[in-house]
Amino acid sequence: MTATHCPYCALQCAMTLTPTLTPTPVTVTVTPREFPTNRGGLCRKGWTSAAVLTAPDRLTAPLVRDADGVLVETTWDHALDVVAERIKALQASYGDDSVAVFGGGGLTNEKAYALGKFARVALRTANVDYNGRFCMSSAAAAVNRSLGVDRGLPFPLTDLGGAGAILLVGSNLADTMPPAVAHLAAARDAGGLLVVDPRRSATAQLGLHLQATPGSDLALVLALTHVVLQEGLADTSYLAARTSGAEALYRSTAAWWPERAERVTGVPAGLIRQAARVLAAAAPVHGGAGAFVLTGRGAEQHSKGTDTVTACINLALALGLPGRVGSGYGSITGQGNGQGGREHGQKADQLPGYRSIADPAARAHVAGVWGVDPSSLPGPGKSAVELVNALGTDGGPRALLVHGSNLLVSAPRLASVRERLASLDLLVVADVVPSETALLADVVFPVTQWAEEDGTMTSLEGRVLRRRAAVAPPGTARSDLAVFAGLAARLGCSASFPVSPEEVFEELRRASAGGVADYSGISWERLDAGEVLYWPVPASGHPGTPRLFADSFGTPSGLARIVAVEHQAVADDLRADAPLYLVTGRLLEHYQSGAQTRRVPELLEAEPEVFAEIHPRVAASLGVADGGLIRLRTARGSLVCPARVTLDVRPDTIFVPFHFLGVNELTNDALDPVSKMPEFKACAVEATAVGRA
Numbered sequence: 001m002t003a004t005h006c007p008y009c010a011l012q013c014a015m016t017l018t019p020t021l022t023p024t025p026v027t028v029t030v031t032p033r034e035f036p037t038n039r040g041g042l043c044r045k046g047w048t049s050a051a052v053l054t055a056p057d058r059l060t061a062p063l064v065r066d067a068d069g070v071l072v073e074t075t076w077d078h079a080l081d082v083v084a085e086r087i088k089a090l091q092a093s094y095g096d097d098s099v100a101v102f103g104g105g106g107l108t109n110e111k112a113y114a115l116g117k118f119a120r121v122a123l124r125t126a127n128v129d130y131n132g133r134f135c136m137s138s139a140a141a142a143v144n145r146s147l148g149v150d151r152g153l154p155f156p157l158t159d160l161g162g163a164g165a166i167l168l169v170g171s172n173l174a175d176t177m178p179p180a181v182a183h184l185a186a187a188r189d190a191g192g193l194l195v196v197d198p199r200r201s202a203t204a205q206l207g208l209h210l211q212a213t214p215g216s217d218l219a220l221v222l223a224l225t226h227v228v229l230q231e232g233l234a235d236t237s238y239l240a241a242r243t244s245g246a247e248a249l250y251r252s253t254a255a256w257w258p259e260r261a262e263r264v265t266g267v268p269a270g271l272i273r274q275a276a277r278v279l280a281a282a283a284p285v286h287g288g289a290g291a292f293v294l295t296g297r298g299a300e301q302h303s304k305g306t307d308t309v310t311a312c313i314n315l316a317l318a319l320g321l322p323g324r325v326g327s328g329y330g331s332i333t334g335q336g337n338g339q340g341g342r343e344h345g346q347k348a349d350q351l352p353g354y355r356s357i358a359d360p361a362a363r364a365h366v367a368g369v370w371g372v373d374p375s376s377l378p379g380p381g382k383s384a385v386e387l388v389n390a391l392g393t394d395g396g397p398r399a400l401l402v403h404g405s406n407l408l409v410s411a412p413r414l415a416s417v418r419e420r421l422a423s424l425d426l427l428v429v430a431d432v433v434p435s436e437t438a439l440l441a442d443v444v445f446p447v448t449q450w451a452e453e454d455g456t457m458t459s460l461e462g463r464v465l466r467r468r469a470a471v472a473p474p475g476t477a478r479s480d481l482a483v484f485a486g487l488a489a490r491l492g493c494s495a496s497f498p499v500s501p502e503e504v505f506e507e508l509r510r511a512s513a514g515g516v517a518d519y520s521g522i523s524w525e526r527l528d529a530g531e532v533l534y535w536p537v538p539a540s541g542h543p544g545t546p547r548l549f550a551d552s553f554g555t556p557s558g559l560a561r562i563v564a565v566e567h568q569a570v571a572d573d574l575r576a577d578a579p580l581y582l583v584t585g586r587l588l589e590h591y592q593s594g595a596q597t598r599r600v601p602e603l604l605e606a607e608p609e610v611f612a613e614i615h616p617r618v619a620a621s622l623g624v625a626d627g628g629l630i631r632l633r634t635a636r637g638s639l640v641c642p643a644r645v646t647l648d649v650r651p652d653t654i655f656v657p658f659h660f661l662g663v664n665e666l667t668n669d670a671l672d673p674v675s676k677m678p679e680f681k682a683c684a685v686e687a688t689a690v691g692r693a
């Protein structure tokens with residue numbers, strides 16, 4: 001029996017894996033384990049996760065595309081030789097930045113670290129980024145700007161359990177992380193669960209639902225803050241003692257009286273006032289049990305996502321929540337290692353330890369650990385969408401190595417992504433199954449997955465966890481670490497690239513020392529002994545840091561910065577020929593691009609295909625019945641899928657789950673100017689019944 005954690009989301013539910021050696025092939029039984037985040041529970045994805053290990057089309061040998069354009073099996077040596085030779089030729093002709101690397105928020109800490117080092121030391125390229133840019137970047141940018149340290153939840157998840165009120169902005173925990181809903185129970189029972197979502201999601205049905213127009217969350221939060229300030233509900237002592245720029249709070253929210261916000265958001269003014277009062281009543285300043293403001297992708301995946309999260313942080317600061325035990329602001333990380341994935345250097349602008357790549361001291365420290373000259377390290381690279389848009393263009397990367405990501409499903413504006421990937425001289429994909437992106441590749445490396453490998457992950461709370469191998473990988477599948485080591489050696493790189501995850505972790509510890517996300521005091525021995533370690537852990541005897549910001553924030557002054565923000569319209573807003581909003585989101589049964597969960601029979605049977613939720617009024621105007629086919633058309637592409645007619649979406653909104661190929665043909669790649677997050681969550685769409693003009 002092996003104690004490990006779920007392969008999917010950032011809740012990292014604890015589970016025990018029991019391999020059964022007969023009948024062959026080996027099967028694995030999953031049983032939940034008691035753990036603070038999941039409290040002995042698993043969702044459907046977790047219960048069925050072992051099926052991905054034995055997916056019928058599991059990649060078991062490297063593939064290289066032959067002269068006829070067919071991917072054929074080969075040896076590791078041959079595949080690595082092919083990739084290394086082509087990289088050398090491209091870099092000789094077009095320079096180091098002609099090769100790019102794209103990582104993933106599901107990679108272990110060790111893989112994320114090694115990927116960033118491989119890109120910067122073995123390839124010497126600035127062009128490295130990862131799919132977390134599509135996931136957490138707005139929250140990360142906002143929190144870094146306002147509070148100085150980005151740890152998704154700067155407190156243990158269990159702290160939510162004592163709260164009297166929780167404002168969830170754009171998060172559907174009941175579908176995305178079902179075991180986490182138990183932590184909302186006290187707030188729900190107290191009438192304090194407040195959910196902002198354009199869709200009446202499973203989570204919204206549990207509490208007071210503020211069904212805002214897509215793209216209007218920022219206006220709604222400004223109005224909530226307006227009520228808090230106008231009605232004298234703010235924690236003025238806290239604002240004076242722990243923040244800077246409080247006058248900006250009053251200035252930026254003064255005009256957002258609830259009646260004005262109602263016109264923008266569609267949420268009744270009375271409901272806005274009620275929600276603000278409920279949240280404030282639970283704040284410590286009013287003797288409440290505690291209150292939290294939490295954001296998810298619904299608030300963050302916008303061209304104004306950073307400002308929307310900033311408004312949420314400002315609201316929390318107005319009520320005196322961050323840094324107080326039992327209260328706070330947090331962002332709910334989605335991907336399995338979405339937290340660790342952004343700390344160890346696979347992001348375009350960062351080095352390990354969550355340090356800026358532009359910081360000379362950080363460059364010197366990390367270069368010392370890597371045994372290279374700091375001046376040899378490239379500077380900041382392009383963010384994910386900018387990187388993809390540059391592929392194959394004049395002066396842009398001509399080769400791309402993808403690890404743990406399925407761009408052809410998950411990136412916005414897919415027609416452009418497909419064109420850019422097709423224009424490359426070399427596309428290399430490392431994956432466990434032939435994902436849509438892998439099927440386009442010139443070379444595919446079969447890599448190990450969760451139950452076949454050791455490593456560490458960092459949960460949505462910033463707690464570092466051990467992943468443990470329970471079964472041997474199939475065929476010749478190897479860790480991504482072996483891909484980096486094999487290529488680095490062939491590229492003539494003298495820096496070491498260990499393939500042992502524990503060795504990589506030891507190096508990661510040293511590289512992170514002194515950084516914001518300091519892992520230097522964490523060891524596998526401590527984790528295996530059951531120690532509960534939240535970063536930063538700056539020394540071997542250090543107990544870890546479950547709660548941040550108790551005495552000061554991570555800004556130079558130690559004060560939280562209040563940054564004035566303004567509501568802005570959706571980048572691709574409604575117009576006569578596209579009169580509805582399209583929003584995308586997740587289903588209980590699937591994870592991310594669906595590359596794993598669409599291969600689990602039970603999950604695929606429950607949700608086999610893409611669909612569009614439409615309001616009965618929209619259905620009537622289109623003449624479409626439940627199950628009838630509709631065509632969705634945006635400025636970027638179109639998609640035909642069945643309609644699900646439901647009162648759970650607004651009459652001006654269509655919801656489509658994003659786990660299926662083709663959905664992101666529709667979405668907009670307009671970027672947030674700070675985080676470079678694309679606006680997945682709102683764009684104008686036209687719906688027509690298929691067969692009609």
Ligand code: SF4
Pocket residue numbers: 006007008009010011012013038041042043044045046047176177178179
């Ligand atoms: Fe838990 Fe998330 Fe896995 Fe479901 S998918 S079992 S919520 S970690």
